[in-house]
Amino acid sequence: MRTRVLEALWLVSRLLHQGPKSQGKIYALHEPEVDCISKGKARVRYEFGTKVSIATTIDGGFVRGTRAFPGNPYDGHTLSEALEQVEILTEQTPALAVFDRGYRGHGVETTKVLISGTRKGIMPALAKLLKRRSAIEPEIGHMKSDGRLARCPLKGTIGDAIFALLCGCGHNIRKILAHLRAILTAILAAVLAALRAGNQRPYAEVGP
Known part of the structure; x- marks a missing residue:
């Protein structure tokens, strides 16, 4: 109990003495690990939380890796760790990865990396x-709204990492269920069409 009181007093002291440009600012006493993440958008300029890197397949959009990065690091510095998680989970090294311009200066050499907006020397397929x-x-967006990725109920940096991984699993499960519903709907439609076609066949009377 005494340790918790001392920790709370230390956090309050940091909060009172921090300035606008102080390093390691506290934005929430109940969650001191929260970072201020600049979004660079007119609608939402800043977000408060922990940066999460999400890797998906290019075709189906299935999540292959979700990793939390506390401390708000530069996006390019997180690329190697994100690809490392994908390699661990899939047991395969990605041959090609496509990212936005925020990942410039990544330094990754094991995987071919394409940055969005690149036009020089790009083949039509790429x-x-x-x-x-x-x-x-x-x-x-679906992970934030449907999977509740926008607000983590778990505490601490470990809770952020676990919740990000669970949100990725939940997203894949929802996509699998959606595919199964589509297949089931197609099967039921085919069965109903066959039954209607059988009921509409004309009856013939045969006699001597």
Whole structure:
């Protein structure tokens, strides 16, 4: 009990003495690990939380890795660790990865990296893959709204990492269920069409 009181007093002291440009600022006493993340958008300039890197497949949009990065690091410095998680989970090294311009200066050499907006020396097939990079934005939006990624109920940096991983698993499960519902709907539609076709066959009377 005494330790908790001392920790609370220390956090309050830091909060009272921090300035506008202080390093390691506290934005929430109940969650001192929260960072101020600049979004660079007119609608939402800043977000408060922990930065999460999400890796998905280019075609289906299935999540292959979700990793929390406390301390608000530069996006390019998180790329190697994000690809490392994908390699651990899938037991395969990604041959190609497509990212936005925030990942410039990543220093990754084991995987071929394409940065969105690149036009010089890009083949038509690779240019098509670059256009697919924007497809991850709605996937992230679904994870925030449907998977509750926008607000983590777990405490601490460990809680952030666990919750990010669980949100990725939940997103994949929802996509699998959606595919199964589509397949079931198609099967039921085919069965109903066959039954209607059988009921509409004309009857013939045969006699001597």
